[in-house]
Amino acid sequence: MGFPVSLDELLGDEVRRDPYPYYARLHELGEAVALAPDAPHAVVVHGYAAAQRVLRDPVFRVLDARYLDRAGVRWRDHAVLRILQASMFNAPAEDHARVRHLFGQALTARRVAALEPAIVRITDDLLDGLAEAGADGRPVDFMAGFALPLPSAVVGELLGVPHSDRAWFPSRVRAFDAVLEIGPRSFREIRAANRAAEELAGYFTTLLAARRAEPRDDLVSALARLRAERPDQLSEAELLANLIVTYNAGFRTTANLFGSGLTLLLARPAALAALRADPSLAPAYVEEILRYEPPVHFAVRYAAEDTEVAGVAVPRGRTALVLTGAANRDPRRFPDPDVFDPSRADNRHLAFSAGPHYCVGAALGRTEGRLALPRLLDRFPALALAATPGEPRQLMLRGHDQLAVRVVDPAADRPDRTARVDLAQPA
Template sequence: MGVSISLDDLLGDEVRRDPYPFYARLHERGEAVGLRPGDPHAVVVHGYEAAHRVLRDPVFRVLDAEYLDRGGVRWRDHPVIRTLQASMFNVAEHDHTRVRQLFSQVLTARRVAALEPAILRIADGLLDGLAEAGADGRPVDFMAAFALPLPSDVVGELLGVPERDRAWFPSRVRAFDAVLEIGPRSFREIRAANTAAVELTGYFTELLAARRADPREDFVSALARVRDESPDRLTEAELLANLIIMYNAGFRTTANLLGNGLALLVERPDARAALRADPSLASSYVEEILRYEPPVHFAVRFAAEDTEIAGLPVAAGQSVLVLTGAANRDPRRFPDPDTFDPSRTDNRHLAFSAGPHYCLGAALGRAEGRLVLPRLLDRFPALTLATDPGERRQLMLRGYDKLLVRLTEPVPAQP
C-alpha cells in the first residue's frame, strides 16, 4: 500500500477549523487513502459507500478491551477508559448485541414520543429565560442559555435524573468527553476525564440505589429492574457505564445540532424564512443540518481478519479511521454536497453512524431538533449573531463553545 497522506494533515489547525476543503481533496482520491506506516491507522475511509460498508461489515469491529490489551493493559488504570470500554460504544460484538437489546427494550419509540410534551415544556421555559437574558438587545450565549440545558434536561427526564442535579453534569461531561477527540490528549485532560468518570459513576451508583428503594416510571428504574431480575443479562458495571454514556451522548450531540443548526440558518435568511413559514419542514431541516454540519465526524474500527477497503489492503489487527463527516459531503452520493439544501429527498447521511452501532438515541435527537428549531425561530424572528461564532476545533462532538446572539435590535442609549 503506497503512502498517501499523514494523519498530521487531519490534525492540523487549518483542517480542524474547517475540515471540508480537506475532505473535498480526499474525495478526489477515491473512497479511501492509505496512511504512513508510523500512523496509528492503516487507512482513512472517506467515501460514502466505503464508510457505509465498514460501519456495517462484521469484519470491521470496534476497539474493544481485547484489542486494547494487545498494546498493553495500562489503559485499565484510567476510569474514563474503563467506562468507555464497558459501554456499548466499545464492547465486543456479542456483548454489544446483548446490552443493546436490553436498552432498546426500554428506549422505545413510544417512550420517546411520550417525551414530546416534556421537550416542549422545557423548551418554552428556556426560551423565556433566553428572552429575559437577551432583553433590550443584550448579547446572550445561546449555547449556555439554551442549547446545552435543553437536551440535558430532556435526557434527565428520560433517565430520571432529578431536575435539581442537572446543572452538575455539563462540566463533568465536557471533561469526560475530551478523551474522545482524535489525536493525543494532555495529562491534564486525562486526569480531568478520570476524575469526571469517577464522579459520574458515583452519581449514578447513588441514583440506582435510590430507584431500587423507590422505583419510578423512568429509564433508570426500568434498567435497575432488568438488572435485578436477570443479573446474567447485564452486569452492574455495564449498567453504570451505559447510563453515563447515554447521558453524555444524549445532550452533547443534540446541543451541537442546535448550535450548528442555528448558525447555519442565521447565515441563510431564505432557508430560515421558509422554515418559519412552514414548521412542517423541520424534519428535513434537521436531516440536512446533520449531514452538512454533523456533531460527530469520525469513527474507528479494526479489521478482525485480512481484508480490503476500496482496493486498499487492511491486515488483521490494523485499524481504519472512518470519516463520516467527509462521507456526508461525498459528491458521488450527494449532489452539490457543499450546499446546504433542506429540500434533499434522499438524505441518508451517516451522522448517526450505521450498522450495529447506529446511534441508539437518534430518534430522541431528531425529535428535539424537529420540535425546538421552529419554536425558537418563531419566538425570536429577529435573532442574529452578536459576534462571529468563533472556531470549532473538534472533530468529535464538533460544536461551538459559545454562540453569542441578539434576540432583538439593541436599544439605543438615552442621550
C-alpha cells in the first residue's frame, strides 16, 4: 500500500512558505494519515477533533527523558536539551503536573492583570519610537521597533528582568529556539543553541541569587519563595529551566501574533477599519489572528501504549506529528476556514495547544494583543506596508523576521508646524 503523504513535502520550501494548500489536501484524507514506516513519525494528525484528542489523551506524552533515552538521543550532552527536558515543555506527566501547579500559583490572573498598566506604558513608548523613526514617511521595521520589544519587555516585567538587560536577550532566544523547528538542524545551529542555553542559564542563576537576597514583586521572586517553602516540590534545575523557557516562550510567539496580525489586517482594509472604529472588537480579532496564522503550527507526542488515532494505528513508542496549524483550518470545525473572519462564533482554535501543556501564558499573550493592537491602529491612521513582507519559512515560531511599514503617509498634507505654534498663542 502506498502512503498518500510524505513529510518531505511538508519540510520543503514551497509548503513552508504557504502550508495551507497542503493542509487543505490533508483534510480531504480524513483527520489523520499514516506515514511510511521509515518516516520520523507514525502519523500526521491534522483534523481538529483528532488533534485535540491526542493533545489531551494521557496515552500520548511529550518527548520526555524516558522517550529520548529509548530513542538513543544523547540529550545530556547538550545544554539546550537539558534545559528543555527539565522544563514544563518536556517534563514527564507526573513531574509536569507538580511544576505546572506551582507555576499556576505564581503566574496568577491577578499578576497578569497587574501588568496591564505596564503593557500600555511600554506600548505607548514604543509607538513614540516608531513615530519618531518613521517621521516624514520613512520606512521602519515593525518587528524590530514594536512586535519584538513589546513582548520582550512585558515578559521582562513579569519575571523581573531589569530594563537595562533586555536588549541582551533576543539573539540568545533566537539561537535557543532554533532547535524547536521541525526537521534536522545543522551542527552550527546546535552549537549556537547550546551556547545560548548556557548563557541564559548563567543569567537566570545570577538573577535568582539577586532576588533571593532582595525579593521583589516579580515571578522570579515568587518562584524562589515557593521553592524555599516547598523544596521537595520544585528542584533548582526545574526552577531555572522553567524561568528560561517562560522568557523564551513569552517572547517570539507574541511578537509573531503582532507581525502576522498586522500583515493580515493591512491586506484586509474592511476588517482593519472595523477594528479601528470599534476597539472593543480586539479580543475577537486576536483569536482570529491566532486561528488563521498561528505562531506555532505543530506539537509532537509519543504513544506510551499501542493506540490509534482516527483509525490510524500508532504503535507504542512511535510519535504523532500534531499539526495544530492545520487543525485551525479544519473545515469540519471552522466553516470557510480560509476566510479571515473575526466575527466567527465559537472560535476555540488550537494556537495555544490543548490538554495539560496548554500555554501557561495564554492570558498574558491575549492581554498584550487586546491592549496593543487598537493603540497601534489608533496612533497611526495611515499605517501601511512599505515593502512586500517576506514569506516566513518556519512552522515553529512562524512569523516575519522583518516587516517594513510606514507609520505616516509621506504624500499626505501635513499641517504647517509654524502655523500651529502661532495658533496656540493668545491673539
